[in-house]
Amino acid sequence: MTEPTGDGAPADGDIDGLEIELRVTGDDLDPERITRMLGTNPTRAARKGEAIDHDGVPVAQRTGVWSYVLPASPEWELGDAIDTLLERLPPDPALWESLAGWAEVAVVCGLYVHGVDRAAALEPDTLARLAERRLSLRLEIRGMAPE
Numbered sequence: 827m828t829e830p831t832g833d834g835a836p837a838d839g840d841i842d843g844l845e846i847e848l849r850v851t852g853d854d855l856d857p858e859r860i861t862r863m864l865g866t867n868p869t870r871a872a873r874k875g876e877a878i879d880h881d882g883v884p885v886a887q888r889t890g891v892w893s894y895v896l897p898a899s900p901e902w903e904l905g906d907a908i909d910t911l912l913e914r915l916p917p918d919p920a921l922w923e924s925l926a927g928w929a930e931v932a933v934v935c936g937l938y939v940h941g942v943d944r945a946a947a948l949e950p951d952t953l954a955r956l957a958e959r960r961l962s963l964r965l966e967i968r969g970m971a972p973e
Contacts, residue, residue, distance in 0.1 A: 841946050843938030846896040846907040848915065848961075852929035855890025863925060864915055869895040904946040908933060912955050922959035932962040939969060 847869075850860050857871035870878075871892045877884040896911045911933065916922075925931055933956060937946060948963075956963055 840903060841937045841944050842940045843898075843900075843936075844902055844904060844907055845898060845936035845938075846911050847934045847936075848894045848911060848931070849934050849964075850892040850925065850929050850931050851889050853889050855892060855929055857890065857892045860892040860925075860929075863921060864894075866894055866914060868892050904935060904937070905948050905952045908935070908948070908952050908956070912952075912959070915959075917959075919958055922961070926960040930962075931960065932964045934964045934966065937965060937967045939967065 848864075853874050855873065857868060857873065860871070861867060872878045872887040872890065874887055874890045876887045878887050879885075894911075894914075896907060896914075899907070902910070922931070937944075
Protein backbone atom coordinates (compact mmCIF):
# COMPACT_ATOMS: atom_id res chain seq x y z
CA MET A 827 0.00 0.00 0.00
CA THR A 828 1.22 3.50 -0.79
CA GLU A 829 1.92 5.60 2.27
CA PRO A 830 -0.08 8.84 2.41
CA THR A 831 1.64 12.19 2.61
CA GLY A 832 0.89 14.70 5.36
CA ASP A 833 -2.07 16.12 3.41
CA GLY A 834 -3.76 12.71 3.08
CA ALA A 835 -2.82 12.22 -0.58
CA PRO A 836 -0.94 9.06 -1.54
CA ALA A 837 2.81 9.54 -2.01
CA ASP A 838 2.58 7.89 -5.45
CA GLY A 839 -0.93 9.25 -5.97
CA ASP A 840 -0.96 9.64 -9.72
CA ILE A 841 -2.93 7.22 -11.79
CA ASP A 842 -0.89 4.65 -13.71
CA GLY A 843 -2.39 5.20 -17.15
CA LEU A 844 -4.89 7.46 -18.82
CA GLU A 845 -7.09 7.71 -21.93
CA ILE A 846 -9.02 10.87 -22.81
CA GLU A 847 -11.88 11.04 -25.29
CA LEU A 848 -14.51 13.52 -26.40
CA ARG A 849 -17.66 11.47 -26.98
CA VAL A 850 -20.80 12.77 -28.69
CA THR A 851 -23.81 10.44 -28.79
CA GLY A 852 -27.43 10.59 -29.90
CA ASP A 853 -29.98 8.47 -31.72
CA ASP A 854 -30.23 10.94 -34.62
CA LEU A 855 -26.53 11.78 -34.66
CA ASP A 856 -24.97 12.58 -38.03
CA PRO A 857 -21.19 12.03 -37.66
CA GLU A 858 -20.39 14.25 -40.66
CA ARG A 859 -22.28 17.15 -39.04
CA ILE A 860 -20.24 16.78 -35.83
CA THR A 861 -17.01 16.73 -37.84
CA ARG A 862 -18.00 19.97 -39.58
CA MET A 863 -19.03 21.62 -36.29
CA LEU A 864 -15.86 20.69 -34.41
CA GLY A 865 -13.42 20.93 -37.33
CA THR A 866 -11.75 17.70 -36.22
CA ASN A 867 -11.88 14.22 -37.73
CA PRO A 868 -13.17 11.54 -35.36
CA THR A 869 -11.22 8.56 -34.15
CA ARG A 870 -14.42 6.57 -34.66
CA ALA A 871 -17.92 7.46 -35.75
CA ALA A 872 -21.10 5.62 -36.65
CA ARG A 873 -24.80 6.22 -37.07
CA LYS A 874 -27.37 4.33 -35.02
CA GLY A 875 -27.88 0.85 -36.50
CA GLU A 876 -24.66 0.94 -38.53
CA ALA A 877 -22.52 -2.19 -38.22
CA ILE A 878 -19.16 -1.49 -36.61
CA ASP A 879 -16.21 -3.82 -36.17
CA HIS A 880 -15.75 -4.80 -32.53
CA ASP A 881 -12.72 -7.09 -32.24
CA GLY A 882 -13.45 -8.63 -35.64
CA VAL A 883 -17.19 -9.05 -35.00
CA PRO A 884 -19.72 -6.74 -36.71
CA VAL A 885 -22.00 -5.19 -34.07
CA ALA A 886 -24.96 -2.89 -34.73
CA GLN A 887 -24.36 0.52 -33.13
CA ARG A 888 -27.05 1.09 -30.44
CA THR A 889 -26.89 4.88 -30.80
CA GLY A 890 -25.06 7.32 -33.02
CA VAL A 891 -21.54 8.10 -31.86
CA TRP A 892 -18.76 10.50 -32.77
CA SER A 893 -15.56 10.10 -30.77
CA TYR A 894 -12.17 11.78 -30.74
CA VAL A 895 -9.55 9.99 -28.66
CA LEU A 896 -6.53 12.03 -27.68
CA PRO A 897 -3.30 10.13 -28.42
CA ALA A 898 -1.93 8.93 -25.09
CA SER A 899 1.18 10.31 -23.46
CA PRO A 900 2.76 8.68 -20.39
CA GLU A 901 3.77 12.08 -19.01
CA TRP A 902 0.25 13.46 -18.76
CA GLU A 903 -1.71 13.96 -15.62
CA LEU A 904 -5.48 14.10 -15.84
CA GLY A 905 -5.81 17.89 -15.94
CA ASP A 906 -3.04 18.27 -18.53
CA ALA A 907 -4.69 15.73 -20.82
CA ILE A 908 -8.13 17.38 -20.56
CA ASP A 909 -6.58 20.80 -21.21
CA THR A 910 -4.80 19.42 -24.29
CA LEU A 911 -8.04 17.90 -25.58
CA LEU A 912 -9.93 21.17 -25.09
CA GLU A 913 -7.18 23.13 -26.89
CA ARG A 914 -7.80 20.99 -30.00
CA LEU A 915 -11.51 21.86 -30.04
CA PRO A 916 -13.38 25.10 -30.79
CA PRO A 917 -13.81 27.35 -27.73
CA ASP A 918 -17.10 28.94 -28.92
CA PRO A 919 -19.67 28.53 -26.09
CA ALA A 920 -22.58 28.98 -28.56
CA LEU A 921 -21.40 25.99 -30.61
CA TRP A 922 -21.22 23.79 -27.50
CA GLU A 923 -24.60 25.07 -26.26
CA SER A 924 -26.14 24.13 -29.61
CA LEU A 925 -24.50 20.71 -29.64
CA ALA A 926 -25.53 19.95 -26.05
CA GLY A 927 -29.12 20.83 -27.00
CA TRP A 928 -29.55 17.75 -29.18
CA ALA A 929 -26.70 15.36 -28.32
CA GLU A 930 -25.00 14.02 -25.23
CA VAL A 931 -21.48 15.41 -25.06
CA ALA A 932 -18.87 14.24 -22.55
CA VAL A 933 -15.18 14.09 -21.88
CA VAL A 934 -14.58 10.46 -20.99
CA CYS A 935 -11.46 9.67 -18.97
CA GLY A 936 -10.20 6.11 -18.64
CA LEU A 937 -8.10 6.05 -15.49
CA TYR A 938 -5.95 2.94 -15.15
CA VAL A 939 -4.55 1.93 -11.77
CA HIS A 940 -2.27 -0.89 -10.66
CA GLY A 941 -3.19 -0.81 -7.00
CA VAL A 942 -4.93 1.14 -4.31
CA ASP A 943 -4.50 4.71 -3.11
CA ARG A 944 -4.27 6.43 -6.46
CA ALA A 945 -5.58 9.93 -7.05
CA ALA A 946 -6.14 12.51 -9.76
CA ALA A 947 -7.20 16.10 -9.35
CA LEU A 948 -8.57 18.80 -11.63
CA GLU A 949 -7.80 22.48 -11.23
CA PRO A 950 -10.71 24.95 -11.11
CA ASP A 951 -9.64 26.45 -14.48
CA THR A 952 -9.99 23.05 -16.17
CA LEU A 953 -13.38 22.48 -14.55
CA ALA A 954 -14.48 25.94 -15.69
CA ARG A 955 -13.47 25.20 -19.32
CA LEU A 956 -15.50 21.98 -19.22
CA ALA A 957 -18.51 23.84 -17.79
CA GLU A 958 -18.23 26.66 -20.39
CA ARG A 959 -18.59 24.02 -23.10
CA ARG A 960 -21.40 22.19 -21.25
CA LEU A 961 -19.25 19.04 -21.23
CA SER A 962 -19.97 16.40 -18.66
CA LEU A 963 -17.01 14.53 -17.20
CA ARG A 964 -17.12 10.75 -17.05
CA LEU A 965 -14.40 8.99 -15.06
CA GLU A 966 -14.00 5.28 -15.82
CA ILE A 967 -11.63 3.77 -13.27
CA ARG A 968 -10.10 0.54 -14.51
CA GLY A 969 -7.72 -1.94 -12.93
CA MET A 970 -4.74 -2.87 -15.05
CA ALA A 971 -4.17 -6.51 -15.86
CA PRO A 972 -1.21 -8.06 -14.04
CA GLU A 973 1.88 -8.37 -16.20
